[in-house]
Amino acid sequence: xxxxxxxxxxxxxxxxxxxxxxxxxxxxxxxxxxxxxxxxxxxxxxxxxxxxxxxxxxxxxxxxxxxxxxxxxxxxxxxxxxxxxxxxxxxxxxxxxxxxxxxxxxxxxxxxxxxxxxxxxxxxxxxxxxxxxxxxxxxxxxxxxxxxxxxxxxxxxxxxxxxxxxxxxxxxxxxxxxxxxxxxxxxxxxxxxxxxxxxxxxxxxxxxxxxxxxxxxxxxxxxxxxxxxxxxxxxxxxxxxxxxxxxxxxxxxxxxxxxxxxxxxxxxxxxxxx
Numbered sequence: 001x002x003x004x005x006x007x008x009x010x011x012x013x014x015x016x017x018x019x020x021x022x023x024x025x026x027x028x029x030x031x032x033x034x035x036x037x038x039x040x041x042x043x044x045x046x047x048x049x050x051x052x053x054x055x056x057x058x059x060x061x062x063x064x065x066x067x068x069x070x071x072x073x074x075x076x077x078x079x080x081x082x083x084x085x086x087x088x089x090x091x092x093x094x095x096x097x098x099x100x101x102x103x104x105x106x107x108x109x110x111x112x113x114x115x116x117x118x119x120x121x122x123x124x125x126x127x128x129x130x131x132x133x134x135x136x137x138x139x140x141x142x143x144x145x146x147x148x149x150x151x152x153x154x155x156x157x158x159x160x161x162x163x164x165x166x167x168x169x170x171x172x173x174x175x176x177x178x179x180x181x182x183x184x185x186x187x188x189x190x191x192x193x194x195x196x197x198x199x200x201x202x203x204x205x206x207x208x209x210x211x212x213x214x215x216x217x218x219x220x221x222x223x224x225x226x227x228x229x230x231x232x233x234x235x236x237x238x239x240x241x242x243x244x245x246x247x248x249x250x251x252x253x254x255x256x257x258x259x260x261x262x263x264x265x266x267x268x269x270x271x272x273x274x
Contacts, residue, residue, distance in 0.1 A: 053215065053258040066260070079113045088135035093263075094138050098146035098154060100174045101215065104128075106180050107141040140167070145177035147195045155202040163211040170206075172260075173217035175242035176234050184233040193245045200253045207254035216257040218243045227260035 058065070067073050074082065076223040083093050097107040101123070108121045111130045114137060119130070142177045151174075158166045175192070182188030206212040219239045227234060250257055 053256055053260055067265045070087070074113065076113060076116075083114065083132075083135040083137045092164070093136055094167045095140075095169045095171070097139070097141045098170060098172040099142075099146055099217075100177050101218065102176070103171060103173055104141055104143070105138065106171060106217070111139055117224050143172055146181075147174050147178070147192050147199065148197070149198075152195070152202070155199055155206065158212070159202055159205055166206070166212050168212055170212060170214045171217060171258075172214065173219065173246075175219045175239065175246075179234050179238045179242070180231060184235070184238050189241055189245070192242060193249070196246065196249050200249050200255075201257040203250070203253040215258050216246055216250055216255050217258040218246060250254075 005057050053066075063071075063073075072078075086093055095110070097103045097110070104124065105121075107128065108119060111119045112121075114132060114135070115130065116132075124141075124143070125145075128143075130139040131137070142154060144154060178188050178192055203214050206214060219242060221236045221239060222234055224232075224235055247257055247259075
């Protein structure tokens with residue numbers, strides 16, 4: 001009698017991994033993913049893409065990948081189409097950039113991404129405006145390099161306006177001018193804290209109308225060894241102190257704190273366009 005043939009490894013795998021078992025495995029995997037994302041949503045709310053402003057990694061050169069959502073790199077046509085769709089569905093595209101030279105750089109990057117004509121980037125210590133009726137977008141840069149009463153009254157005037165006359169998105173931030181002009185004094189840091197404390201309730205009130213989102217951009221680190229003498233007082237220790245004040249004060253203000261910029265390379269003297 002011929003010896004009974006032993007089952008092969010492939011035969012054993014196909015025996016156990018049949019359609020019914022595959023369905024059970026798939027069910028457990030889907031259930032696991034649902035539980036994982038459910039815990040994330042319970043802990044961090046439904047908007048996990050807010051990690052765009054805080055947590056992520058660099059999978060490649062000059063590429064930012066936030067946790068919780070996929071990052072799409074927008075071309076000019078993508079960005080213009082996005083603005084067009086937002087207005088098509090009845091929402092507004094009025095973005096305000098309020099602050100110092102670093103906020104001005106964001107304004108230039110944003111406008112040049114949307115504009116069909118190149119917008120010259122220069123050290124403008126004044127307000128700047130951009131409008132494109134074709135895609136129904138307007139962007140303003142308001143030159144307020146210091147957190148002071150002047151900045152306070154800008155927010156106050158917005159709050160007194162009708163909701164439709166306010167920006168629906170505000171990107172703001174400031175610190176390096178205060179550090180530079182006051183030679184990194186302790187009094188300047190205290191004034192920054194007092195003035196931001198005065199402005200903070202206005203953030204809450206603007207957000208309460210569910211009409212205006214406010215993003216406070218923390219200050220990026222600098223390459224201290226490459227700063228000129230007139231900016232040598234702008235140290236990373238000073239920047240950290242100002243950032244800590246902003247984080248502590250804005251924790252319950254409804255303003256979103258943009259901290260992911262800390263992951264970017266340090267700025268040198270020619271990049272710090274003050």
